[in-house]
Amino acid sequence: MYKTLKLFLASIIALILTLTLQAHVSACTYEATTTGKLLEFRITSDIDKLAVIQYIPTNGASQKVVRLSSPDIGISWNYYSDNSIPSCGSFNGNGVLACNQQNSNGAYWSNEHPSGNYYSLPDGIYVIEFDVSPDINNIKIEYGIMPGTYSPYNWTFCTRTGDIVLPTPTPLPITKTVFAPGLMASWNADAILNCKSETNTEWVLAPYAEDVYNPIITAMRENGWDTLPFYYDWRKPVAENSDRLASFLNSDIFVPNEKVNFVGHSMGGLVGRGYLDASDGSKLESMLTVGTPNAGSAYAYPPWEGGEIWSNNLLEKIALTIYLRHCGATKQNLMEIIHQEVPSLQDLLPTHPYLKRIKTDSEYLPNVSENRNTWLNGLGSDSKGVRLGYLAGTGFETVETIQTKDPNKKDTNQGLWADGKPAGKFTSILGDGTVLSSSATLPNSSWNAIINQTHRGLVNSSEGMGKILEFLGTPDINVNSTNIDIHEPNSALVMVGYPANFVVSDQDGKTKQDKDGMVSFVDPRKGLYKINILSKSENTLFIVAQFLPNGEVKYKEYNFKGVGPKFKTVKFDPQNPKDDILTH
Template sequence: MHTKIIIYIFALLLVITVRIQNVYAATNWIKYSSYPVLSIGPLESWDSNAAASPSILFDGSIYKMWYMGYDGSKWRLGYASSNDGLSWIKYDNYILESTDISNYINVHNPSVTYNNNEYLLWYAASDKTINRIHINYSKSDDGLNWQSSVQEVLKPDYPWESFGNKGISFPRVIINNNTYYIWYGAYGEYNGKVNWRIGHATSTDGINWTKYPEPVLEADQNWENTAGRFGLGNPNVIVENGIYHMWYHADRDIGHATSPDGIHWMKDPDNPVLSPSYNPNTFDYQRVGDPFVIKKDDIYYMFYTGLDNNGRWQIGLATSESIPTPIISPTPISATPSIAPSPSLTPNPTLTITPSITVTPTILPTVTMNPRNKPLVIVPGLGASWNPKAIFSCNLQNSGEWKLAPYAYYAYKPLMRTLSENAHLTQDKDFYLYSYDWRNDLQTQAIDFKKYIDDILSKKPEGTKINLIGHSYGGLVIRSYLNNYPGTDKVDKVITVGTPHKGSILAYPLWENGEVWMNDIFMSVSVNQVINHCRIVRTFISPSINIPKILSKKEIVHLLIPSIENLLPTYDYLKKERKIIDTFTLKNQNLWLKTHIFNKNGYPHTTFITLSGANTKTIRYLNTIDITSKYRQNTAWEDGKPTIKEYSQEGDGSVLTLSSELEGVQNDIIAGNHGDIISKKEAIKKILSYVGFDNVLSITEETSAPESDNNLVISIDHHAKLQLTTPNLDSIISDDDIIAINNPKQGVYRLKITPYTKGLAYIHIMQLTKNTEPEYNNYAMYFNPENPINFTFPYYSNQIRGLKLIPVN
């Protein structure tokens, strides 16, 4: 709990009325890695839970970092050193802890400078509830051994600094010509709002400070969570060419502002400049904060704190070739400030403002086109969107808001990161990811997608055209939109990636018998959720006998996932007695694709390009037999039960190349499976080149798209927090009512469920194994937020009776 409180304290800032004419060059921060450069310590160490809030100096040969660490009981300050700014060696133990443990148990948020052969330290101190925060001062000859006496130098004075018991925190100090300049955070009420803001003061000795009477920066941009009581925090200031630059954090992201005097600030219009990563497995998935910027050879290096899915704070690195340089012309203001630092302030070269760094990052080429001219929309495949309320409602009328499924991040994050970090586009402004209700048929998809496109273009200049990228079923969603609204001139280019334009054989077992074949993980996880849950919790009235009945898997698919019919192949794909069966003779056919045959001449305003995968084992034919009378009773396998699969290498594992290509357009092929062709470097490079980003480098993940033989899936139909501890003690936390693991470790798992509301709930635990029927168990129980529920269960890949939850008191 203390970890969450202290990071919420990292969010403050306020703007004073001042007119500033400015011209900004966009700031483009590139994250060095998905891993931290300074990690938490081992179990039972003083920084085992958190390593955060870096303050860095360079002494000409060594980079020195002071940071705060947390072990679950109290915050202390630590030290690490590095030869290159990337690989850090921690000091054996913490270097400072509170000596006043009865009142102020925590010390945190260090700011260190070096002046007159001494290290000077300003830091925050607080009680065990992270209240009564104030700023202390100390000094040291070596940066490790600090004065034992506590010297409080800054405490709340004004109403905007002293609401409740919070106080002031986040000191950042620079020195010039024997004058000390500090920016800090304060929690209080100002203009009727209570939150954290940025304050400013000066001093001649670093101990006795003269405050500017008003806050100098406040939360007023939408991303800064102005509705809450967090605000802005951890200001980091450097001065370059007479311009003050401040980086600060607000709730989840990091922002930037500039000033002519360190008091009157203008926020960057491209804020936030650094945001959490898309991948839930990265160290900065939940939040980023505590920015600290230094410069070397015209490259800027931002050390920052990231929060992962397990509640751990660790320190990462991002780089940028430039920072915005506005032309600033302040108009006179009526308020007369009590202090006015000179705009010509030049930072002491021994400070952290402009140290040298030997790191040489990859410099990305400049994009030569304006990417905002044509918004880009990514449409993911069937099952890649998630809405537990809709899925577990067992009702197509309940749809609502959908988002990218947590088990689909691996496939789309590399492309999204490349667009965001390397092409310098902003999500939901320059590019979009369309999450949708994949259960619906293509006729319904066309209507919903039109509303989405119209909404985007309504916020753009008249005449703006859009580019669309459709992966798998997403490409058919795009086609349904263009077919329903012929003659539209809103779409410039359509790129379909692994789209089954002539259907996919994987739809056959689903539509004929409700069987999910595990070639496609999105379809496997998502469709099994609908089938498994809705067969258990929902009964239907049989019209023939007028009594409730449990539907078969096939009946559930036909009733609740009609989109599967739109995926049946239109090419010949079945055999009987080794002879090919004409698709037009089958009882179950894909009428939508057969009545919407692609003709490029029908889209005079739009260019189509396809990208297909190859060199992956893909089903080409199913050899079938007539079914027995037993199956005839529920109409399973009406067109024949598969017995033998024949494969081809001309496909991506889910879709054959003959299906993913279109006649008369540019058709490209690369080696890879269904996930590779949307997530791998070569694929992203091609996709970007299609829409004009030829020189943008692709970002790829450390791990490949999962081609797993086994999947472990846990889901609930009642909103709750899920926490799963694996056999090797890794913790996975989800607020999405589902956890899916590819190739899970064998051993004993622990599951904790913390409900948000009361009510009856179903817990589903499922094992998906390639080429076999899924094994699952369902548990009904009453949820109460006051009583978290704990289970253990063993998982072994060869177990045959499904997974069983064992309650733990």
């Protein structure tokens, strides 16, 4: 009798305690939404009075829990098997947040101290990922133990009041602009002078390209844009540099979810397009291509099929000459090393018919598949929500069509000019001197401008820089044109020393320190150039390359012996050029 009364009183006390504890929860309500395989829910009342909540499937639902998370709370809930409640990370220094897959289908969250006492669960959005898309009508959320108790479970269903209202993230201000220069504007002494296909050292702006690109980089920064240059290995296929651009944009230089602008000149624009084509575009706010051969350029044909450099672009001529002369000296012909070491040129070949046989009116594309631009043909035009624009130049003679004839026997034996040897060319003034205006057009652009500027002038003239800043949405555009040199250079004197540091003094005593082993003078004057070299090795390579006004190139390599300082002089005379102009 006594034992029966004792059990009865204990039951009454437990019931009263349970009812008292439940009275602390006026009503458990929640909002929930399913998206794909995800269920997101948030308790909208009395979350501070709950220590355990649980999801259970109803109506015979069979979806399995794959992952639990609470991203806005800052907790990454792990996935656990039945009967396991390990720690998921401490919260507020009190209880331990735990989670558990229950009965193969359900899952619960608790905030339990090792002593057995419970604390309030954190407010926030709870997320469940299932193995299949769930039906929200087959999902229930329950609450059980309340904080500050040792109470047994007494599950009660919560009421769903509607869809969850997810907070709208505040967009980060767009201040960063990534700028990619054109073909051969980047330099890497280790890669070029050691003829390496891969290097761990950074690519930098080539000294001979500084007059072209420093003005626009400076102008963007002075107009409020945090400008980040992206220098790349122009020898590689464009797709590889697009992958490197993706790694750059996903690096810790940028804040997560931060959008940036992208401006690419010439090949740099193709690098940007390749990135957009291979990604979801979420990192980009806008992309501007400037003088970009979006349909290719006929100037890529001579080096790709015959190993000849036609380009009237001095930057491209300097870089390609140094690389091919230095690294291709032992090859049967320069075309071989271009195909092996500079495959990017194939990505610049025109996608439209641009070859024309003598005495015929029809134009054609190369018949040999490896001489066609398969990459550019396969590039998509979807903007993916990115604001697109292009800037093109016009008014300058630009090669439109190359007239061809059959190659001679020697050429054929060397594998040259498989699709026809150049016998002439047809030009159009509807271009910037390198890229036709029609080729610079970018599909799906919402902004464009065609101006009377050369390929170089598109990025370093006041007009070109102003248009770039206009596209970016720059208020109160200010371009300081005091130190801008927009004339088209036709000659250069380039010196390379490796591994070494050196200084060159011109006729007026003005000095230039090497940058990554290179010093360049654009449109150099006749006279003496004094060189002070500090060799870092027993054998120092020294190159003197003359790019003359008549298009001729004179190239000479030297090998200096011994470590330490050396003094040399270059005697430059563009009217009476010589191969060897270095005196001791």
